[in-house]
Amino acid sequence: MDGDRSIAPQLAATRSDLLRARHVPGEIYASPEIYRRELVEFFGREWLFVGREEQFAAPGDYEARRIADRPILVARDKRGELHAFYNMCAHRGVEVAQGRGNARMFKCPYHGWTYDLTGQLTGAAYMRDSEAFDPAQCRLPPVALRIWRGNVFVCFHSEPRDFDAAMAEFEADFAALHTERCRVADLTRIRLACNWKFFHENLMDFYHVGVLHAKSFGARFSWTPENVSLKPGGGIAIRYDAAPSTPDGQTRFAKAPWLEDRPDSFACTGFLPPNLTLFGRVDCVKLMTAWPLGPDACEVLIYLLFPEEFFADPDFAAKVEVYRAYQEVIYEEDRGMIESMQLAMASPNYAPGRMSIMEKPIHHFLNAYLDRMFGPAT
Numbered sequence: 061m062d063g064d065r066s067i068a069p070q071l072a073a074t075r076s077d078l079l080r081a082r083h084v085p086g087e088i089y090a091s092p093e094i095y096r097r098e099l100v101e102f103f104g105r106e107w108l109f110v111g112r113e114e115q116f117a118a119p120g121d122y123e124a125r126r127i128a129d130r131p132i133l134v135a136r137d138k139r140g141e142l143h144a145f146y147n148m149c150a151h152r153g154v155e156v157a158q159g160r161g162n163a164r165m166f167k168c169p170y171h172g173w174t175y176d177l178t179g180q181l182t183g184a185a186y187m188r189d190s191e192a193f194d195p196a197q198c199r200l201p202p203v204a205l206r207i208w209r210g211n212v213f214v215c216f217h218s219e220p221r222d223f224d225a226a227m228a229e230f231e232a233d234f235a236a237l238h239t240e241r242c243r244v245a246d247l248t249r250i251r252l253a254c255n256w257k258f259f260h261e262n263l264m265d266f267y268h269v270g271v272l273h274a275k276s277f278g279a280r281f282s283w284t285p286e287n288v289s290l291k292p293g294g295g296i297a298i299r300y301d302a303a304p305s306t307p308d309g310q311t312r313f314a315k316a317p318w319l320e321d322r323p324d325s326f327a328c329t330g331f332l333p334p335n336l337t338l339f340g341r342v343d344c345v346k347l348m349t350a351w352p353l354g355p356d357a358c359e360v361l362i363y364l365l366f367p368e369e370f371f372a373d374p375d376f377a378a379k380v381e382v383y384r385a386y387q388e389v390i391y392e393e394d395r396g397m398i399e400s401m402q403l404a405m406a407s408p409n410y411a412p413g414r415m416s417i418m419e420k421p422i423h424h425f426l427n428a429y430l431d432r433m434f435g436p437a438t
């Protein structure tokens with residue numbers, strides 16, 4: 061692409077060793093051309109976390125969404141199997157389902173073609189006279205779907221990368237959190253006026269914690285760059301110490317039963333490319349995605365998970381609200397920063413600054429990103 065030639069020399073500065081490196085040029089976050097390529101290279105190829113299995117508990121449970129410019133429908137069929145399809149009618153492509161709910165079948169709102177929960181076309185009015193039209197050959201185009209520990213992943217590519225291989229590092233680092241024994245207590249959706257990458261970069265940026273979050277959780281947070289483990293393809297795992305995510309740093313529940321041998325300060329962060337950040341604490345897990353809505357906007361989803369056992373607590377809702385409200389305080393602190401960075405990215409006056417040793421995770425993430433988008437460094 062033309063843009064490659066103009067920014068290629070600047071990318072070499074990011075590809076230097078961390079202690080010589082600079083951040084990436086603003087185009088990486090502001091260019092519509094780069095954005096379109098990301099939709100193909102990352103969102104069109106990789107396994108993407110789209111929700112939790114328990115959100116589709118009963119036969120007929122479904123959810124229709126638009127993610128990374130693609131309409132998708134996830135549904136559980138009568139036999140209990142979970143499917144994903146492109147939400148595109150086999151007639152002219154209208155989305156056959158909207159929102160979420162429970163359905164026996166899907167009926168396209170435009171001309172009324174109907175589909176069963178496996179995506180097969182079951183009815184098409186006034187089509188009998190259409191020559192060589194075989195309804196049995198018509199269906200919603202399938203999208204690959206797999207489950208990892210209660211978490212639903214889809215892949216839009218026609219030949220998806222091996223799922224178990226894609227999850228192997230994450231499994232090794234985060235199996236102990238037993239997300240399959242947790243459930244969603246709260247799902248927060250936030251619109252941010254910034255590039256989707258800034259959301260994840262901010263979560264792996266521990267450099268800012270002691271400054272921006274000094275008054276919230278910054279003082280109860282302890283790590284060093286040695287705690288960071290870098291994975292092939294841009295993945296990251298960080299083990300460190302941090303208090304539970306409440307205003308006073310005290311849990312409102314207990315330790316998760318499978319983390320009883322860990323200290324109260326047990327904390328971990330994971331990044332699974334391209335679009336999942338995980339936070340683990342002794343009492344909860346957060347799963348976070350940032351769905352791109354253009355170069356300078358994204359919709360963030362934060363799944364707040366607690367062990368199933370905690371849901372029986374008579375004060376469960378009030379206690380969850382403590383975690384949710386505190387999470388809001390923190391992401392509002394972050395929001396101002398990442399939306400402010402976004403303004404600079406479109407400015408001809410922005411020149412990428414040098415990196416600190418504290419930015420080891422971001423350096424790794426950006427280098428894997430550049431390898432994928434522009435080819436490996438030469």
Ligand code: FES
Nearest residue numbers: 149151152168171
């Ligand atoms: S577009 Fe769906 S029935 Fe025509």
Ligand SMILES: [Fe+2]
Nearest residue numbers: 262268273394
């Ligand atoms: Fe932050």
